[in-house]
Amino acid sequence: MTGSTSGxxxxxxxxxASAGCNLGLNGFGEVQQIRQIACxxxxxxxxxxxxxxxxxxxxxxxxxxIQECMERFGRVDILVNNxxxxxxxxxxxxxxxxxxxxxxxxxxxxxxxxxxxLPGMIEQRWGRIVNIASVHxxxxxxxxxxxVAAKHGVVGLTKVVALENAENGVTxxxxxxxxxxxxxxxxxxxxxxxxxxxxxxxxxxxxLSDKHPIGRFLxxxxxxxxxxxxxxxxxxxxxxxxxxIDGGWSAQ
Ligand code: NAD
Numbered sequence: 001m002t003g004s005t006s007g008x009x010x011x012x013x014x015x016x017a018s019a020g021c022n023l024g025l026n027g028f029g030e031v032q033q034i035r036q037i038a039c040x041x042x043x044x045x046x047x048x049x050x051x052x053x054x055x056x057x058x059x060x061x062x063x064x065x066i067q068e069c070m071e072r073f074g075r076v077d078i079l080v081n082n083x084x085x086x087x088x089x090x091x092x093x094x095x096x097x098x099x100x101x102x103x104x105x106x107x108x109x110x111x112x113x114x115x116x117x118l119p120g121m122i123e124q125r126w127g128r129i130v131n132i133a134s135v136h137x138x139x140x141x142x143x144x145x146x147x148v149a150a151k152h153g154v155v156g157l158t159k160v161v162a163l164e165n166a167e168n169g170v171t172x173x174x175x176x177x178x179x180x181x182x183x184x185x186x187x188x189x190x191x192x193x194x195x196x197x198x199x200x201x202x203x204x205x206x207x208l209s210d211k212h213p214i215g216r217f218l219x220x221x222x223x224x225x226x227x228x229x230x231x232x233x234x235x236x237x238x239x240x241x242x243x244x245i246d247g248g249w250s251a252q
Contacts, residue, residue, distance in 0.1 A: 002056060002113060003083030005029040007182035008132065010037070010071060012080055012227050017045040019228055021078060024069035025051045048073070056083050056109035066116040075124060076117045078231050081110040081154075082132040086184060088143045088191065099146045106150035107157070114161055118170070127170035128231045131158050132223070135178045135246040151176075155242045162240030164196035171239035173230050178246030179207060181217040213248035 001016070003009040005027030011121050013023055025038060031053065033204055039051040052065035058110055070076060084106045088103025089096040131134055136144060137151035154174055161172040179185055185207075193203035229235055244250050 001078075001080035001082060002026045002109060003078075005034050005037070006225050008177070008180055009080070009082040012082060012132075014041060014045075015224035015228050016078065017041045017047045017049070018047070018230070020047065022048040022073050023050070024065075024073065024076075025049060026054055026056075026065060027083060028053075028055075028058075036038060046154075048107075049108045056229075057104045059108075059112045060164070062109060062112040062237035063116055066093055066113060066234070070120065073150075075120050077121070077124075077126065078128045078130070079113055079117045079121075080130045080132065080227060082219060084134075084184070085134065086144070086147050086188070089186065090143055091145050094145055103150050103153075106147065107153040109240060110154060112158060113159070114172075118161075118165070121170045122165065122168045124125075125169040127165075127168075129158075129161060129170065129172040130227050130230050131172070131174045132227075133158070133174040133176050133242065135176050135244060135249045136193075137174060137176050137242060138244065138250055158242065159240045166239060171230070173235065174242040175223060175226055176242050176244045176246060176250075177218055177223050178212055178244075178249040179217050180220055180223060182220065185217070211247075211249045213252070216247070218245065218247060219248045 003012060003023045004013040013025060021080055034051050038051050040079045041049050052068055054061035054065035056062060067133050086101055087102055114129060131154050134151045134152040136148045137155040140148045158174040169205060189200060189207060193200050
């Protein structure tokens with residue numbers, strides 16, 4: 001699973017391990033620290049965990065890491081595309097290089113991972129693909145052109161993969177969270193607090209009152225529980241869906 005070295009992805013990885021899955025982790029970070037996390041998951045849940053440091057902006061590195069994962073575990077049953085990055089700026093000031101990076105990590109990487117994993121899933125007639133999109137896969141927000149475009153793309157990619165594999169025993173769904181308190185969101189709170197000259201708490205309260213009727217951030221565990229359900233047999237009839245878990249954001 002991609003982006004599983006921190007934040008939501010690490011919590012999903014731990015939840016999958018607690019359900020008995022061996023894991024191929026991917027993401028950036030201090031390698032020694034990631035290896036320690038992998039060992040901890042192995043000893044907590046009695047599963048095998050491997051780590052691949054592929055940079056998801058590079059399709060060859062993606063293919064190689066999935067190849068390595070298949071050689072280690074023999075097959076891939078579940079693919080979770082969770083890696084994501086954000087850049088915030090009005091469009092005229094949005095650096096072209098940032099646009100390319102946001103599209104490649106949030107959208108194109110999922111195309112490459114799915115392409116590499118699908119043949120095995122089709123052959124074994126069972127697979128689960130869960131793409132962590134965002135409420136921004138369904139609605140827009142100012143200054144997030146690349147992220148919103150990429151996440152809308154993920155929702156579209158999810159539908160096509162679901163339709164092409166509807167009779168193959170492979171489901172593909174998108175999870176669309178609102179704000180989940182992770183480092184990615186803390187960076188945005190700090191940016192608002194700097195630009196408006198507000199305290200961190202005031203910036204946080206303003207983000208919540210604008211978008212989250214439930215008045216709190218979501219927890220990574222809530223996203224992980226939904227992913228576990230989508231990977232279960234009970235969810236075998238759910239495919240091509242974009243499931244919101246957004247504190248009421250998109251109902252407004
Ligand atoms: P995070 O920054 O904690 O985690 C992002 C992960 O992606 C990390 O493991 C990082 O190493 C990895 N990553 C980034 N660039 C990479 C690259 N080039 N190659 C390989 N790995 C790379 O963020 P998060 O908040 O946990 O977000 C996880 C996912 O959930 C993202 O797709 C994000 O868009 C989505 N999401 C987050 C929120 C939120 O409020 N936090 C809301 C909706 C959707």
